[in-house]
């Protein structure tokens with residue numbers, strides 16, 4: 001199970017969360033978000049991770065409706081392994097990004113309001129490497145703490161690996177994983193004391209909960 005903790009803003013918190021077992025750390029590159037950090041800060045966090053020996057943790061830049069050349073510039077300068085597109089980017093946009101930087105892993109996020117929203121996913125097959133399914137909120141793109149209706153995902157079998165996101169916490173994660181079989185999970189506000197400030201004891205609790213999962217559960 002891949003575990004992405006999103007909205008990291010501090011090098012020491014990135015190190016501590018990687019140490020606890022996160023397989024991916026997300027950095028918000030959306031200027032309107034309270035979790036936004038500039039590329040220079042991402043560079044510092046990524047350098048700290050490398051210095052502390054976290055060589056296999058994925059570093060994910062989260063963008064929304066950003067110009068392609070800006071995404072590439074940030075990704076290259078900060079040595080991101082993955083770009084997550086959280087806006088209304090088209091399959092063609094994803095394809096062009098992938099063509100220009102094939103070694104960059106690409107995740108397309110979808111904000112799910114009704115089951116009909118799932119119909120758009122297949123049109124991105126082949127243009128991205130993974131999907132992330134998040135909750136819909138009328139005014140915020142992500143990090144909302146809102147859950148989507150897990151029932152709508154029960155028959156979801158996308159072509160690419162997928163992450164479940166939206167309102168996940170140490171308290172509801174086992175319930176979610178007893179109903180759904182995502183390839184990964186993504187948490188942000190459910191393990192925070194304030195936007196961008198992670199609650200390390202909540203992150204430790206999350207991994208404690210996950211340790212109770214058995215292959216058949």
Ligand SMILES: O=C(O)c1ccccc1NCC(=O)[C@H](O)[C@H](O)COP(=O)(O)O
Pocket residue numbers: 006007026028030033034035036062063064086134141142143144145146165166167168186187188189190
């Ligand atoms: O987290 C943000 O502030 C954010 C802002 C704009 C676009 C995306 C954003 N977050 C993307 C994520 O991947 C979050 O982890 C995801 O939305 C889940 O958040 P939460 O419901 O708080 O766990």
